[in-house]
Amino acid sequence: MILGLTRSWSLAGYSIAAVIILPLIALIVQAAFPDEAVFSHLFDTVLPTYIANSLLLMLLVGIGSLLIAVPAAWFVARCEFPGRRYFQWLLLLPLAMPAYIVAYVYTDMLDYAGPVQRALRAAFQWSSPHDYYFPAIRSLGGAAMMLSLVLFPYIYLLARTAFMEQSSSLLHASRIMGCSPWRSFWRLALPMSRPALAVGVALVAMETAADYATVSYFAVPTLTTAVYDTWLGYGSLTAAAKLSAIMLLVIFTLVGVERFARRKQELFQKQSALNDSDRYRLSGFKAIGAWFYCSALLFLAFLLPFIVLTGYAIEYFEQSWDDRFWQYSWNSLYIAVLVSGICLILALILMFVRRVSPRSTDSLPSRLSSTGYALPGTVLAIGVLVPLTYLDFAINDVYDWFGARGPGLVFTGSAIAIVFAFSVRFLAIAIGSLENSYKRISPSLDMASITMGQTPQQLLIRVHLPLLRKGLLAGALLVFIESMKELPAALLLRPIGFENLATYVFQFVSDEKLEHGALAAIVIVFVGLIPLIYLNRSLEHTS
Amino acid sequence: MKMVKGAAVLGLACLANSAMADDALTVYSYRQAFLVEPILEQFTQDTGIKVNVVFAKDGIAERIAREGRLSPADVVLTSDFSRLMELVEKDLVSPVNNEVINNNIPEVYRSPKNEWYALTMRVRNVYSSKERTGKVDINYEDLAKPEYKGKICTRSGKHPYNVALVASMIAHHGEADTKTWLEGVKSNLARKPQGNDRDQVLAVKEGMCDFAIGNSYYYGNMMMDENQKSWAEAVYINFPNQDNRGAHINVSGMALAKFSPNKDNAIKLMEFLTSNVAQQAYADVNMEYPVKADVKPSKLVASWGEFKADPLPIYKLAENHQAAVKLLDEVKFDL
Numbered sequence: 001m002i003l004g005l006t007r008s009w010s011l012a013g014y015s016i017a018a019v020i021i022l023p024l025i026a027l028i029v030q031a032a033f034p035d036e037a038v039f040s041h042l043f044d045t046v047l048p049t050y051i052a053n054s055l056l057l058m059l060l061v062g063i064g065s066l067l068i069a070v071p072a073a074w075f076v077a078r079c080e081f082p083g084r085r086y087f088q089w090l091l092l093l094p095l096a097m098p099a100y101i102v103a104y105v106y107t108d109m110l111d112y113a114g115p116v117q118r119a120l121r122a123a124f125q126w127s128s129p130h131d132y133y134f135p136a137i138r139s140l141g142g143a144a145m146m147l148s149l150v151l152f153p154y155i156y157l158l159a160r161t162a163f164m165e166q167s168s169s170l171l172h173a174s175r176i177m178g179c180s181p182w183r184s185f186w187r188l189a190l191p192m193s194r195p196a197l198a199v200g201v202a203l204v205a206m207e208t209a210a211d212y213a214t215v216s217y218f219a220v221p222t223l224t225t226a227v228y229d230t231w232l233g234y235g236s237l238t239a240a241a242k243l244s245a246i247m248l249l250v251i252f253t254l255v256g257v258e259r260f261a262r263r264k265q266e267l268f269q270k271q272s273a274l275n276d277s278d279r280y281r282l283s284g285f286k287a288i289g290a291w292f293y294c295s296a297l298l299f300l301a302f303l304l305p306f307i308v309l310t311g312y313a314i315e316y317f318e319q320s321w322d323d324r325f326w327q328y329s330w331n332s333l334y335i336a337v338l339v340s341g342i343c344l345i346l347a348l349i350l351m352f353v354r355r356v357s358p359r360s361t362d363s364l365p366s367r368l369s370s371t372g373y374a375l376p377g378t379v380l381a382i383g384v385l386v387p388l389t390y391l392d393f394a395i396n397d398v399y400d401w402f403g404a405r406g407p408g409l410v411f412t413g414s415a416i417a418i419v420f421a422f423s424v425r426f427l428a429i430a431i432g433s434l435e436n437s438y439k440r441i442s443p444s445l446d447m448a449s450i451t452m453g454q455t456p457q458q459l460l461i462r463v464h465l466p467l468l469r470k471g472l473l474a475g476a477l478l479v480f481i482e483s484m485k486e487l488p489a490a491l492l493l494r495p496i497g498f499e500n501l502a503t504y505v506f507q508f509v510s511d512e513k514l515e516h517g518a519l520a521a522i523v524i525v526f527v528g529l530i531p532l533i534y535l536n537r538s539l540e541h542t543s
Numbered sequence: 544m545k546m547v548k549g550a551a552v553l554g555l556a557c558l559a560n561s562a563m564a565d566d567a568l569t570v571y572s573y574r575q576a577f578l579v580e581p582i583l584e585q586f587t588q589d590t591g592i593k594v595n596v597v598f599a600k601d602g603i604a605e606r607i608a609r610e611g612r613l614s615p616a617d618v619v620l621t622s623d624f625s626r627l628m629e630l631v632e633k634d635l636v637s638p639v640n641n642e643v644i645n646n647n648i649p650e651v652y653r654s655p656k657n658e659w660y661a662l663t664m665r666v667r668n669v670y671s672s673k674e675r676t677g678k679v680d681i682n683y684e685d686l687a688k689p690e691y692k693g694k695i696c697t698r699s700g701k702h703p704y705n706v707a708l709v710a711s712m713i714a715h716h717g718e719a720d721t722k723t724w725l726e727g728v729k730s731n732l733a734r735k736p737q738g739n740d741r742d743q744v745l746a747v748k749e750g751m752c753d754f755a756i757g758n759s760y761y762y763g764n765m766m767m768d769e770n771q772k773s774w775a776e777a778v779y780i781n782f783p784n785q786d787n788r789g790a791h792i793n794v795s796g797m798a799l800a801k802f803s804p805n806k807d808n809a810i811k812l813m814e815f816l817t818s819n820v821a822q823q824a825y826a827d828v829n830m831e832y833p834v835k836a837d838v839k840p841s842k843l844v845a846s847w848g849e850f851k852a853d854p855l856p857i858y859k860l861a862e863n864h865q866a867a868v869k870l871l872d873e874v875k876f877d878l
Contacts, residue, residue, distance in 0.1 A: 045872040113749040128750045129733065130693065138737055219699065219737040221878060232602040233701065234868070235629065389609055396613055409613050496571060496606060497597025507600075512742060 009456060013353035013365035016346050020369040020424050023383025027375075030386050031245040035238035042230065042239065046221065051246065054222040057144055057215070058205040058250075064148030065155050065204050066197065072152075072294055073159035074185060080279040081287040087294040088160075089533070094301035095153045096528030098485055100213035100506060101521050103146040104514045105305040107217075110137040138218045146214055149301040151207050155200030162193035168278050181280050198261035202254045209251055210376035212488035213506055223247045224488070227378045231492075237382065244379040251374050306525065312518035320519035324504075329523060332500040335415060336483035339422040340430075340476040346423070347430035347475060348468075352460050355438055356446060366431055373428035377421075377488030384421045384493060388412050417493040422483050429482065430475040437471025438464075477531040484527050567593035568808050571603045572620040574795060579620060582824050586815045592808050604629045607800060616800040617809040620662075623703040625710075627659040627796045628861040636798040641810055647817035651856050652794060652834045661794035661857060662816055663831035666759040666850060667708050668790060670778040672747050676754070678779045683712065683791065686754070687727025695728065696743040696752040699736045700876035701868070704758060704793060709867035710860045711791045711853065718866055725874045736877050741765060741774065748777035758793070763830025763843050782850035789851035794834070 075081065076088050094102075110116050117134055126132045136142065166189060174184045212224045221229075223243060231240035282290055313320065350366040357363075375383065388411040396406030411417055441464065449459045465472075487502045494503060501520045508517030572579055576598055583594045599606075604626065607614050619636075621627050630636050631654070638657045645657070652661035669686070671679050686695060697705065712721045733752035743755035744765065755778070765775035782790045797816060803809045815821055822833040827841050839845065871877070 041869060041872070045869075046875060046878065049875065049878050112751050113745060136734070138735070219735060219877065229701070232605055235605050235608070235633065237605075385609070392613065393611070406613070408615065409610060412609070413613075413615070492602075496599055496603070497595075510600075512738060 006456065009349075009353050010357060010359070010362050010365075013350050013362060016350060017365035017368040020346075020372055020427060022387050023380055023421070023424055024371060024375065026386040027241055027244055027248075027379065027383035030238060030241035030382065033238045033241075035236050035242065038230065038234050038236040038239040039242045042226070042243075047226070047243075050221050050223050050226045050243075053140060053220060054209065054224070054247075054250070057140060057147075057220070057222060058208045060141070060144035061147045061151060061208045062201045062205050064144055065152035066201060068148060068297065069152040069155035069200070070159055070190075070197070072297060073156050073163055074189070075290040075294060077160045077163035078181075078185075078189070078279055079282050079290055081282040081290040083291055083294070087298070090298050090302075091156055091294065092153050092532045093298070093529065094150045096481075096525050096532055097150050097302060097305055098213070098487070098502075098505075098521075098524060099147050099150045099211060100217055100487075100509050101309065101514070101525075102150055102301070102305045103143070103214045103217055104509050105308045106142075106146060107137050108308075110134075138220075140218075140220050143214050143218045143220050146218075147208055147211060151204045152297075152301070154203045154207070155197060158196040158200040159193055162196035163189055166192055171278055195261040199258050202258035202261070205254050206251055206374065209247065209254075210378075210488070212376075212378055212491075213509070217509055223250075224376060224378050227382070228488070228492070231382065237386075241382055244382055247376065247379055248374070251376070255374055309514075309518050309521055309525070312515040313522050316515050316518060319516060324499075325520060328499045328501050328504045328520065331415075331498065332484050332502065335418055335422065335500060336480045338419050339426060339483045340479045342419070342423045343427045343430040343479045344472055344476050346427055347434050348460075348472070350431060351434040351438055352456075352464065355464075356456060356459070366435075370428035370431050372424035373426070375425060377425070377486055377490075378492060380421050380425055381489050381492035384417055384424070384489075385412060388417055388420065412495075414495055415498065417495075418490055421489045421493055422486060425486070425489065426479045426482050429478045433471050433475030433478065434468060437468045441467050474531075474534065477534060481528050481531050484524055566805070566808075567595050568617045568805055568812055569615045570594055570596040570618045570620060570812075571607065571616045571800075572596055572598050573600070573603060573622045573626055574598070574620050575622075578825075578829050581828065582816070582821050583812075585820065585824070586812055589815070590808075590811060592811065594812065604633055604635060607635045608633050610802075612802045614800060614802050615804065617803040617805050618812055619798050619800055620795070621797070622795050624661075624707055624794050624796065624857055624860055625703045625864050627654075627794075627798060628858075628864055630798050631658050631861070635801050637801045637803065637806075639799050639810060639813060641814065643814045644810075644817050647814075647822075647835050649834065649836060651854075654858055659796050659798040660813070660817065661796040661834050662822075663825045663829070664792050664794045664834055664852075665831050666782055666790045666852070667704060667793055668757065668759050668762075669781045669783050670744055670747060670755040670757055670762070671781055672753045673777055673779055675750075679781050680785065681754075681781055682784045682787065683708065684724065686731065686756075687724045688731075691731045691754065693731065693733050694753040695731045695756070696733050696746045696754070697728075697736050697756040698739055698743060700725075700871040704740070705756070706864065706867045706871065707793050707860055708756075708791050709870060710863035711855060713863040713866055713870070714855055714859050715788065718870065721867075722870050722874060725870055725876060729874055729876050741771060744778055745771075745774045748774050759832075759844070759847070760830040762847070763841070766843060767830075780847055782848075784853070785851050788855075789853040792852045792857070794857055795831070 072087075072091055076084055076091070108114055112129060120132070120134070121127070124132070170188060171184065174188055179187065210224065212228065215222045216225050216228070223246065227240050227243045227247070230236055230243055346369070350369055354363045354366045372380070392409050392411050392413070395410060396408070399406035411420075445463055446459060449463050454462065485502060487506055490500055490503050491506070494500070499507070501524055505514070505517045505521045505524065508514050514521065570579075570583070576596075579596060583596055586592070587594055603619060607616055607619070607630070610616070619630060621630075636658050640657050644660060645653070648660050652664070653659065669679070669681050671677065671681075685691070699705070700709070709721065709725065712724060716724070733746070740757035740761045743752075743757055744761070746752050747755050759780065762775055762780045765771040784790055797813055799806065799809055799813065817835060819835065819838055822835045822838040825831055826833045826838060826844070830841055830844050832840050832844065
């Protein structure tokens, strides 16, 4: 790029990156401290089980969501059947459902005391659990199923795009060579979409690794719950940091896999895409089968939990519609707005530096600042608390030195800790969104503005900003919804006595009475639906 | 630019939120709101001292430790004994030598150094199915016997209530025997430890198991709850070890935070919590046994009959707490 960017812009970029990776560094430093034998005790007893559970869960959820998502994506992308257009976006809805809520609803139904087993017992006159076998829903397998049900849309979305973007000439060739739809799926479409599927599975596995609520509700001990318990149960932050380091190792391996897969993916997808007439027209049983599959999936993953939740919310409306509901909604809202604003501004600075700087190293800040997304909430919380506590004490020490009374716990005692953690975790989303938008702005516009004597600030405000509007909006929306949903970081970092919608709902889930928190849960789901609609629209425009 | 301004305003608002009024007391509480709030309101009415109370299920000790000398906490209320010990172990409390409190709380229910005080007590008892087993004479030791295979339900072994029970077993039998006992209990479980104490009673009602381990006050609380009354009615409450040492007792309690910014008022609150008014409220609202000698349990609780309590001093449990947690891990009780 020809624009000589002033040093102060790059400096701003590097400063932002330094603050954003601070938690990661703090975590690694903390993990290096000795820890009074807590970790070695864990290592000798339960840790191997925790690690095995975590890995097994990631594997099962990966396979589970793959099996669910690929057929759905294939039907929607490559076949024509009644309702296809609607299923295209309806199948994204489960993303708005927090996994622990789906888990709760199914546990209520499938547990020993639930309606399904009660009906079975009545029908066959069984009287105790020894009379028959019924798989336990509160188990590793159960957790894997619940997580697959809400996470499969990630793979579905990527697979659908991959199937749609596969070259139509290849498809025609396969037809001419006499390939049946099945053969064409197995021999062409599936192998060609492998990179996209790998990215999807990696994403799903990362989300699974970060899940705290579902596994804790199901009493399936994993690394995430172990971090939580070690910190608060054994009271050892250092041992918790060591566990976190193990988890990060697993996650960064996944990120590596994802990167590797994505590198290949670009090669595959630069060809002419499919159009409507290339779809296989399903008729008769096949059409019914495809319709039934998509409907069942939608029903199980979204409609059923949603209906149950709405039922609860109506039944308990009187008790739920109180001041606290408003207070917690407000807490969720202002934090989400604040975090979206911060992420947007930071992402804009980082991406602007990357765009116009003549120095190739200036893309480093934006890349470093994207690593936060890989930190699960529990792990991030530790990384955030360590430096903020240090800062709090430093501020008060300065006051003391001047003989004045310090302001107390400015950072860790207020919502600032949560805002910081969320910003670190979700900045990557805003950066990604802007990165895509920037790709669509021709560099010649930048050059033209420079020749017309615009300063970098003017270039940003008068040229880039108006053109980035959509990307900014999309980024802000996605950060907003993630901030509304994020649970473990909020649980660990909230000022004592502070609740937002997510912690409020989870408290009811862990007390086995979601009924009372259903209204708040519905709000989370509804807020989550907004960006999905937007996301789908923008996808349709591109395809 | 509007957005930047908006963000700045919101940021300031959230800073302002954190600042609290100076003279008010801050109570960190493991105990639930519905239980503590009415009692604290009474205190504010009587004395004019405002109380900000904040609740958390876990992590309070860890938080106070991290907050150090900057902690705003004045008084900590815990729902069980091990949390009190955790506070003492981490050196987060300051001793109170107050005549009023010492007169109200018998010696066995407070720390020898006045570092903490019990406020209420409860029995960790064994519920049994009315339909399938009837009322039973049972010892905690029996729960490991082979004839109970597949018949016992309990919450997570790591829950403080269960940890305290295991600690008392270690105090009486030593670590090796307790480990064997834990292995026996684990192999008798009808399902993996899960849920809370009430869920275990529901599981008995539903036929999942015949015996459930649980705290006594839940029996009363379930009786008072329209939806859960039928659960409680499906079981008997049995006080264990009545023919020998007596039933294991756990306590809820309070401690003065080491760096309490407002010690004088904090001690006033602590005095109030040991008074007849507050003790009676604990007994009536949460169906627990008051520690103050002249305060009677609620009628419902009294109707369960007298019981013999394990005379092991509460603070003796402390010495075995860590060992109990480790044993639970070693036998993989929850896995």
